[in-house]
Amino acid sequence: MPYDAPVADMAFTLQAVAGLQKLEGLPGFEAYDADLIEPILEEAGKLARDVLAPLNQSGDAHGAILNETGVTAAPGFAEAYAQFRDGGWMGLSAPEEWGGQGLPKALALAVMEMIHSANMAFGLCPLLSFGAIEALLHHGTDAQKQAYLPDLVSGNWTGTMNLTEPQAGSDVGALKSKAVPKGDGSFAISGQKIFITWGDHDMAENIIHLVLARLPDAPAGSRGVSLFIVPKFLLGPDGRPGARNSLKCIGLEKKMGIHASPTCVMEYDGATGWLIGEANKGLACMFTMMNSARLNVGLEGVAVGEAAYQTAFRYAQDRKQGKAEGVDGPAPILHHADVRRTLTTMRARVAAARAICYATGVAADLAVSAADEQARHAAKLREDVLTPIAKAWSTDMGVDIASLGVQIHGGMGFMNETLAGQLYRDARIAPIYEGTNGIQAIDLVGRKLSGTNGESMRLILGDIDATIREARATNDPQLVQIADRLRAGADALREASDWMLSAMKERDQDKALSGATAYLALAGDVIGGHFLTRAATAARHGDDMDARARHLALAGFFAETMLAMAPGRVPGITGAGSAFLDSSEALFGV
């Protein structure tokens, strides 16, 4: 199936909505030039369209295979990976010091969105490498950086995250893998890890595993977890991959989607590894990877949503059923109002989720590079509070949008031959991995809202107020109406945030957490509506009348459907928990 990257929309979202231009001239972004954005996106779009999209359905049908020598990627994937690597896409946002191009993370996000849209199973491989690069950049020693970063940044090698064990999923601290010092500075790592994405494959000359394990004297629980770097091939004196390490993939999961992405059971049998960061502080290091990965997984929701939209839109243009005014003979179903509404729903949600993810990326860039400490602090707060929303809201939307895409296809959407069904299956993993969306909601309410005493959400609400003022200042009656809906939505978000803060303070945690997922959904709706309003306001400065009409229509539709429901979501946050928590015995027997 064809995929065409929506380059103009992406560039507009990066600049006019997410604020990418704030990075210009900041230290670390000397290479950044706004004129480069569209050419870079165009080039990445070609890779996505011409190389990766053609392998999406065949990869689903074939899958990755485990044989005696390890995992073989689906046909064509190794060649596609070589093109990805040779294009330098892995290092787009990595520091120039390590062979990267030093461009903003937010720009790399847009590129990754294209890759995921074209082929989510493929995109998971670089997604994990990004995480490994982040962890090494932040926590590696100079020697570790020199040994591993250049080849990870070039894409010669890929990276993995090894957290989960059968008894340790959301509760990472329950893991049992062991790391025993060998006396030479290295450790012998033993244990079994499950759900390891791209844990083995034949596309790169080495795979750098980052593995959570326990030292012999480690305290119980999450405070006794350390992070180790465990390469598939140990590096020789020349720094090149040499002897095979004692680790292997012993099984591939059979799963609902992302068939071309090998989900490995990994066995570490006294494998040689080296500590990254401090002993027993592995979880903090892992969170560095996780935060990068969480935003990228949120982006998968956007990406699958965009692919589902394009697929459904094309089908609605081609498929003829029934009559429509002004069309001779059977009309393309695009002419039916209900189909247009479904497509508009898909498109508006994709646009909102994209803006949330890109804005999170810009905040992450500013958190490191903004000119002064206060700006960096504010950006960090924005990044922190937006990350769980970007992850959970976007991936829930991804599933909903993919489901709407199936619906547009009618019976054909249920058949294996159409991409629509694959997208519905592929999309379903994103709300689960890198911290389930339930965990994201608890993170939002706990560490991000309550942990900053509401400061982070107040910043976001302040941003929304500014957007409302700008929209009203246009005096465009449609924008003013949208701004009124956004006002009501922001008031609802403020009310729910205040309630959450006080419920958490009074230590009535079960009540608070029973509404966490609904609170995150409300926050996503309102913040998404805020960005669409900003887009519609900003588009007025352009002279593309179609783009103006489009952004206004999407913001207006989102306001009438999603924002209009925001006030009605508050009782489901503040009140609904009582109903079932007080009747838990009758409902659940506990």
Next chain:
Amino acid sequence: MPYDAPVADMAFTLQAVAGLQKLEGLPGFEAYDADLIEPILEEAGKLARDVLAPLNQSGDAHGAILNETGVTAAPGFAEAYAQFRDGGWMGLSAPEEWGGQGLPKALALAVMEMIHSANMAFGLCPLLSFGAIEALLHHGTDAQKQAYLPDLVSGNWTGTMNLTEPQAGSDVGALKSKAVPKGDGSFAISGQKIFITWGDHDMAENIIHLVLARLPDAPAGSRGVSLFIVPKFLLGPDGRPGARNSLKCIGLEKKMGIHASPTCVMEYDGATGWLIGEANKGLACMFTMMNSARLNVGLEGVAVGEAAYQTAFRYAQDRKQGKAEGVDGPAPILHHADVRRTLTTMRARVAAARAICYATGVAADLAVSAADEQARHAAKLREDVLTPIAKAWSTDMGVDIASLGVQIHGGMGFMNETLAGQLYRDARIAPIYEGTNGIQAIDLVGRKLSGTNGESMRLILGDIDATIREARATNDPQLVQIADRLRAGADALREASDWMLSAMKERDQDKALSGATAYLALAGDVIGGHFLTRAATAARHGDDMDARARHLALAGFFAETMLAMAPGRVPGITGAGSAFLDSSEALFGV
């Protein structure tokens, strides 16, 4: 995976919520006795639990197979069908005259719910037979009834519906299959039909195909469509299956779910068939089958939702992650508030959808058998307006609930080994077949609301008013609060209905239809909340304190989450269409 039919909840919903007892003593229901309900449901529950549920995952893994002699059902299915047949389940609600048991359709619905919960792919076979029985009962000649009904009612034979052709899906009138009179009262049927559920199999000694085709002189479009009965084996002089008819399954679709249900491409090559009903009035006959099938497909949403709930609830009891108050060591995830909320969401929605479907079934029974013409007319209006809601709302809920079930399972939910993922895949077809949910919404707004000038929905709103009065009369503060939410929901539904009626009258059909799906969603939310409120009110009369607490909790939760959002849904019906219809050129290029 085990499935245990919620017999007590089903019986309570049939009686206290859907009003099954209104049938007692009515002509046609002489066999009905309220004391029979639970024993019948218990017995059906055993079939579902012991025979059908154990074949659900193996049926998914194996699927049905097409070989040279035709379709072979998945292993164990033929034996399971024999048990279903021998138990007399097919004829539960068929007239005693034809070998049935003359029990209410609503009771048969509850039995079918169990079958679909245990094994939706299996349940589709009797679902289609029900439709064929309905069509013959209403439109067959006496000779046709005598020839086919006894063996369909006994389950010796099964039935199918043959509507769809590649170019004729939602637009049935575009079909091209031909029926040429052979001069002896029979017709030669030729053409290709697709998506024919259980179009061939080896579980019954004959398959009775009901096929839409065109007579040589038929007018174009839907007014030139006739319905034919085309048996797989022609009946010999003794009435038993004899010579093979000229029809066969030439292909099985590879699809996302319901793998054990063969979805056939059927080729009719001058097959012998007989007209049912009047020439060129086939669509009306087909709608008799469709209405039965639509309600039963709605029920599939309930059934898959219930199965997903049970599966997730069991997983939440078993799976241990993290800590909880009062639990030593890792706690079952059921103890986490977010998991309980998800389970409560699933359970409340299942209960609401079940009530809507059962109430539709009781209305269908009363439409035929109520004591006076006025009561029959009112019941028919209720059946008509509730049918598209039962179909679309319940199946949309089925998909959402199945998705929540996957989420409770975390990573395991994405693995083929768990039932959760299968339910998510199986559930996805139900919003599509028997008229897509978009078609249901158009039917609701067009024929059911506008076509009765609002009378049908006014009846429902009157029912809701009565429920509100009863709930308030209890003076239970929680029920009064729920009644207030229901009041606001009913007001929203009334406002949206009035807007729809006037938009349809002013012939601004695109505006009206652009909100049809959102209108159906609102109607389902409010009517679902209405039935849960009625359940909570009625449960007060019982002395099962757990049941009282449970029904109150589910109604309260639904009110705070779904009903509270009802007013906010109105702008998405009345206003959202403008945004995209006015910008269609900019959004869609048309």
